[in-house]
Amino acid sequence: MxxxxxxxxxxxxxxxxxxxxxxxxxxxxxxxxRAFGDPFSLVDQDGNQVTEAAFRGHPSAVFFGFTHCPEVCPTTLFEMDGWLKTLGDEGKDIRAYFVSVDPERDTPAIMKSYVGNVSDRIIGLTGEPDKVAAMAKSFGIYSRRVPLEGDDYTMDHTASVLLLNPAGDFFGTIAYEENPETAIAKLKRLAGV
The missing domain is CATH 1.20.5 (Single alpha-helices involved in coiled-coils or other helix-helix interfaces)
Structure with a gap:
């Protein structure tokens, strides 16, 4: 015993x-x-260096796409701008980013013109192709160059908006063409409203 x-x-x-x-x-x-995704170093639409620190201290909405996109990207950027306008002061702390998956064509100047035609709240990010690819991969973003006739090409890519909390941690997603009320409700939760 x-x-x-x-x-x-x-x-x-x-x-x-x-x-x-x-x-x-x-x-x-x-x-x-560490927060969601690996450390990265890209440039914004004004040519300024941007690192993972840009996703800290405030909630973020991050969309990966490209300026030659025929439908998904312009639609999503237009919707993002609309969501942020609808939120008004409730969403004032949310920062929105458009990261190019086609940096060979999407220079900072092209990003500035493209994004500027849609919104003054969305910041365009681009950079060296290998750095952009590594950043996208670490965020779980799929992208692939798809050849077209002649020397042209398009990009196949993830079409969801990533939501990151103020610590830079994954908070959720907004799907392509998600119901606007649902998208706004997600952004309100992200903003802590």
Missing amino acids: MRIMLIAAAVLAAVVVGVGSFVIYQGSTTSEA
Whole structure:
């Protein structure tokens, strides 16, 4: 009987030490956890360097697309601008970004003109092709160059808007052509309204 009690006490002590170690480990990794996506270095539509720090300190809505897109990208940018206008002051802290998946054609000047025709709230981001591809991949964005007749091409890509909380952590998505009321409700939750 004494042997069973000693074994039970040893097992209980091991469990307590294991749980305590796990709690300490979780606390240390949670407080130091990096935000969604890998660090990156791109440029904005004005040629200024932009890093992952741009997605910290405020909620963000991030859409990946390209300026030669025939339908999905202009529609999504137009919708994003409309959502932000509808939110008014409730969405004043949300920053919106349009990241090019076609940086070979989408220079900062082209991004500035393209985005500027739609919204003054959306910031265009582009950069060196390998840096853009690495950034998109780390955010779970699919993109692929699709050849067309002649030397032309288009881009196939993820069509959802990523929502990031002020810590830069993944908060959710807004699907392409999602119901406007649903999209606005998601943005209100993102803004903490």
